[in-house]
Amino acid sequence: MSNWEEWSFGMVEGVGEERRGAPKLLPHLMKLELFYCPKLRALPEGLRHATNLQELYIRGADNLKEVNNLPSLKYLVVWVCPMLEHVENLDKLQKIYVTLETSTTDADGQTERLPQWLLELLQNAPTAMQSLKEFKLRCSLPLLKTFLKDGPNWPIIQPIPQVEIHDYDTFSSYIWYTKDPPTFEANIAESEESVD
Numbered sequence: 001m002s003n004w005e006e007w008s009f010g011m012v013e014g015v016g017e018e019r020r021g022a023p024k025l026l027p028h029l030m031k032l033e034l035f036y037c038p039k040l041r042a043l044p045e046g047l048r049h050a051t052n053l054q055e056l057y058i059r060g061a062d063n064l065k066e067v068n069n070l071p072s073l074k075y076l077v078v079w080v081c082p083m084l085e086h087v088e089n090l091d092k093l094q095k096i097y098v099t100l101e102t103s104t105t106d107a108d109g110q111t112e113r114l115p116q117w118l119l120e121l122l123q124n125a126p127t128a129m130q131s132l133k134e135f136k137l138r139c140s141l142p143l144l145k146t147f148l149k150d151g152p153n154w155p156i157i158q159p160i161p162q163v164e165i166h167d168y169d170t171f172s173s174y175i176w177y178t179k180d181p182p183t184f185e186a187n188i189a190e191s192e193e194s195v196d
Contacts, residue, residue, distance in 0.1 A: 031055040038062040099138040112143040141167040
């Protein structure tokens with residue numbers, strides 16, 4: 001599927017609505033895996049009609065720009081999708097697992113930060129995704145450090161019931177956080193830290 005660029009469920013070009021009968025497509029689809037589709041630009045609009053879709057795994061979709069309007073989705077895995085810009089309207093999302101192979105830096109070129117889509121998704125989680133229970137992230141060590149209790153990303157993960165963050169390279173540095181009962185454990189390669 002390395003040359004797959006477009007996926008459609010019979011969209012009428014310029015109209016934006018499905019052809020008659022299209023919403024009946026994939027009524028029993030519960031899990032969808034998209035692996036190594038580097039040219040795929042978008043998920044089809046009609047996927048929102050797959051009302052039993054609960055799990056979506058996306059890996060190596062280098063040109064995918066958005067994941068939107070999946071009303072029944074409970075579990076989302078995003079693994080190395082560098083062009084992703086928008087992830088929204090996933091109201092029933094309970095678990096999200098993200099792997100960031102490369103990091104994004106601020107204008108100074110020094111400070112690593114979350115991609116904008118992920119930052120917005122997590123910041124809106126307490127209101128837009130009240131069902132979010134678990135967040136897992138694999139990222140660079142400098143980005144991982146921003147989630148420590150005194151770091152700039154700590155307020156973003158603090159409302160999430162269960163958080164697990166690992167460094168991408170060695171998987172040995174980590175942050176584990178549970179909201180209730182309150183537990184915070186970190187093992188950072190250069191300087192180990194453990195706090196209850």
